[in-house]
Amino acid sequence: MVMKVISADHAVAHGARLARVEVVPAFPITPQTLIVELIAEFINDGELDADFLPVESEHSAMSAAIGACAGGARAFTATSSQGLALMHEMLYAAPQNRLPVVMVNVNRSLGAASGIWVEYNDSMPERESGWLQVYIEDNQEALDMVIQAYRIAEDRGVMLPMMVCLDGFVLSHTVERVDFPDQQLVDSFLPKFKPLYVLDPDEPVTMNPITPPEYAMEMRYQLHQAVDESKLVIEKVDREYGALTGRAYGGLIDTYQMEDAEIALIALGTVTSTARVVVDHLRSKGKKVGLVKLRFLRPFPSDELRSIAKNLKALGVFDRSVSFNGFGPVFTETRNALYHLGIPLTNHVAGIGGRDVTFEEVREMFSVIEENAKGHRVKECHWHGLRGGS
């Protein structure tokens, strides 16, 4: 096994190389750039047998990825923020046509107010597109999940595109130790892509024809079912990958110190890491706290969350984006899932626009949850690190 000290962006590029992607249409955008630069290098140096298409916009990047996938190739692309927004129209073509493109979105806030730093308001709106979405915690997971993503996306029970989301700069440009699985091992885990249908001039088919009301509703329901059923595949693939490499991530959801926890926080992305340290600290003070790492937003692990949370006295939900006049999207999803359980819930908005989320801020989240568990009146939605009263 090879080990390197690399950034999450580079880990992703190595993941794509090990997955033997065949077509990479891409447009560089901060903080995704390191990914496409390294993939271009791999292709140039003959380390990856793929076509690199330097397109003129993200709309074209997604169009080309969809086209390549429809042609039977394993397609990869990566983007961020404004780039993802520009793809929005094309994103919808992949799921209904059951084209398992894998894309890495390096999360970055969507202007205005323009910034290059992490916020989830770029990927959260794409929950409704039919793409599966996983959120990454560290560089090793970034590499492993690109490989897992193809296995999940290309599974005959799924056949859906998948978005691997990772925190801009906090992960994308941070170097950590990353272990590489052997190519042979990846090959055995990830067989060659077998598409449902292929665009082939010798055997012509029409893909993506206009769909009248007589069919569209049933097809949407099919898609709805497929996203739901992807849960089993995600769990299965993670277990299998764990057996091969020794690294499993818990599938849809991971927990930390939840066995006897009375209160807990749901977090996703890198804040999960900082929250682990806070949980350790609070545990050392005798407090029964736990952490739920939400890995997938689509499919959303409603049942899994219910069984984990059912005995809690209070639960908090961290959000790195806002639904204006509403709550954070993760909170809304969680409340939907837990509605009948009647567990007191609070929403914790932090890290907006790339604001550093500190140990202290996460500890503050836990104290609000604790107050809530005691039955004290607390606000339903807290903004942590905000200057001025909220």
Place this chain on the structure above:
Amino acid sequence: MYEIRFHGRGGQGAVMAAQALAEAAVLEGYYAQAFPYFGAERRGAPVRAFARIDESKISIKSQVYEPDALVILDESILEIDPISEGLKPDGKAIINTVKKPEEVDLGIEVECGTVDATTIALETIKAPIVNTSILGAFARVVDIVPLESILNAIMNRFGEKLGHQSGVMNAEAARIAYHNTVVGRCKGTRTIVRKKVWLPAWDEIPIGNTLSAREIDGIAVGPGSMAQNLTGTWRTQTPRYSKEKCIRCLRCWFSCPEGCIERQEDDYERWDYRYCKGCGICAEVCPADAIEMVRGVYEW
């Protein structure tokens, strides 16, 4: 956990230094992470980078606010950034300077290693990129990662990116710096400068996302307003203007990329040194040699 904060200027390789240090720590069997702080950097602008080293997996992902060690790649930043803010009382500092430790005033008295990394870099790698030299000094002052591992990490990083010879030269710079580092204690008499940053509450920020044309409003209005980012401290060279030689052709005025040359009513010029980054374009385009670039930060 051992936490390190790097301060340098864009182009000196602070980010690469943090990364190479993390790699050296991993080679030693530690867990490590390294990351930059991304602001509005350009060449010459003050930059920060961070590294953490620990015996178990590092979970914390926020920035470093109370470092165990400071690595200062450019001592002039002491005048413009609160560099030593948060440095632990038993922390250590590694500074690129020609001064001896006791001649440097960090605002906190700590164990300190000084080295003239700029000269070493200029002689060894033929460029004022001091990241590898300063890592040699780091190994001398902080005994967490031995020099051998730092040299290996430098060979890996630079060798892979820029070729074997580059790795060898950079490792050599680190080795020389290791031996030339003077270890002592710095002074702690100056007050740590704090930047005057406008940090309003949400209800104090004017509605919208617009900067006013008037500079005075630029101070009060909006995120990242120009008045907070006096880029004049970035420069290493300052243009000196000679009114006597000036032929009033205005080439410098329309060539200045920062718009900091002001055209007077009589077509003679005036420089706004608060924003001049010392790029030297004005001196380059002047047909009358009326502008001379002089090393250092001056206001004539």
